[in-house]
Amino acid sequence: DVVMTQTPPSLSVAIGQSVSISCKSSQSLVYSDGKTYLHWLLQSSGRSPKRLIYQVSNLDSGVPDRFSGTGSQKDFTLKISRVEAKDLGVYYCAQTTHFPLTFGSGTKLEIK
Amino acid sequence: EVQLVESGGGLVQPGRSMKLSCAASGFTFSNYGMAWVRQAPTKGLEWVATISYDGSSTYYRDSVKGRFTISRDNAKSTLYLQMNSLRSEDTATYYCTRVRNFPYWGQGTLVTVSS
Numbered sequence: 123d124v125v126m127t128q129t130p131p132s133l134s135v136a137i138g139q140s141v142s143i144s145c146k147s148s149q150s151l152v153y154s155d156g157k158t159y160l161h162w163l164l165q166s167s168g169r170s171p172k173r174l175i176y177q178v179s180n181l182d183s184g185v186p187d188r189f190s191g192t193g194s195q196k197d198f199t200l201k202i203s204r205v206e207a208k209d210l211g212v213y214y215c216a217q218t219t220h221f222p223l224t225f226g227s228g229t230k231l232e233i234k
Numbered sequence: 235e236v237q238l239v240e241s242g243g244g245l246v247q248p249g250r251s252m253k254l255s256c257a258a259s260g261f262t263f264s265n266y267g268m269a270w271v272r273q274a275p276t277k278g279l280e281w282v283a284t285i286s287y288d289g290s291s292t293y294y295r296d297s298v299k300g301r302f303t304i305s306r307d308n309a310k311s312t313l314y315l316q317m318n319s320l321r322s323e324d325t326a327t328y329y330c331t332r333v334r335n336f337p338y339w340g341q342g343t344l345v346t347v348s349s
Contacts, residue, residue: 161336163279170342171271171279176335214279218334222295223269223281 124149128215128226135205136234143200143229145215150195152219159218162191162200165228166211174213175200207233236260236338238330243343246320256313256330256340263311264288267333270304270315272326273342280326283315284333297323320347 125148135141151158162175173182175191178198188203202209210233215226242254254270270282283304284293292304303316313330327342 159334163336165279170329170339171331171336172339173336176337182337216279216336218336221284221293223271223284223333225279225281228278 123222124151124217124220124224126215126217126224126226128229130229131227132230132232134232134234137205137207139205140201140203141205141231142202143213143215145193145198145200145226147196147198147217149220151198151217152195158194160191160193160198161216161218162189163214163216164209164211165214169211171214202231205231205233209233238332238338238340240328240330240340240343243328243345245346245348247349248321248347250320251316251318252320252345254315254317254328254343254345256315258311258313258330261332261338263306264308268304268306268313269331269333270313270328271331271339272324272328274323274326277326282328285313317345320345322347 127146129144151160158178160178163171165171174185179191190201192199212228212230214228237259239257246252267286269284272280272282285304289306301319305314325347327344329339329342331339
């Protein structure tokens with residue numbers, strides 16, 4: 123199974139600061155079609171997960187450009203610039219390249 | 235607007251069965267693979283099963299193989315998860331989502347396995 127190692131497990135940041143979340147996979151996430159199926163999700167308290175970024179760096183519609191995703195092969199990063207109060211919640215990376223599909227353990231973002 | 239609406243959860247005794255449904259709307263259901271993902275209380279997300287767009291291929295995590303069956307009815311735009319021989323460790327909120335990129339998620343349905 124592909125292990126997704128996500129760090130840090132939690133972050134406490136002030137409004138306006140920038141943060142980065144790391145996600146490292148135990149295998150390359152490049153599929154045979156050349157695409158990399160690594161996605162970022164946000165789960166706000168009591169809500170369903172919501173996708174923010176798909177295939178490493180593609181922002182979903184309505185997601186502010188304060189969010190950005192980078193990386194390749196086995197090493198990926200989600201960056202949030204100028205954190206706002208509405209950004210709080212748990213962030214997950216997820217890979218859909220290999221079965222079983224796997225998720226990172228989550229990063230809980232709290233606002234100071 | 236895309237909607238995924240799960241139903242069928244509740245309290246069930248260990249060893250018993252339960253069937254979950256997910257009604258889809260707002261997209262051409264028959265064109266996409268679908269999946270079930272679960273989340274145990276206070277835990278992270280865990281993939282359960284995936285089914286191809288036409289139902290011809292299915293995939294399961296090891297811990298549910300032989301106990302759970304994912305299926306779909308494209309005429310009704312509905313996804314199902316038949317869960318047999320339920321265990322306490324199956325207690326979770328079950329979400330349906332579209333693959334391959336997880337663009338949409340339902341609100342989830344809570345399954346509690348307890349005597």
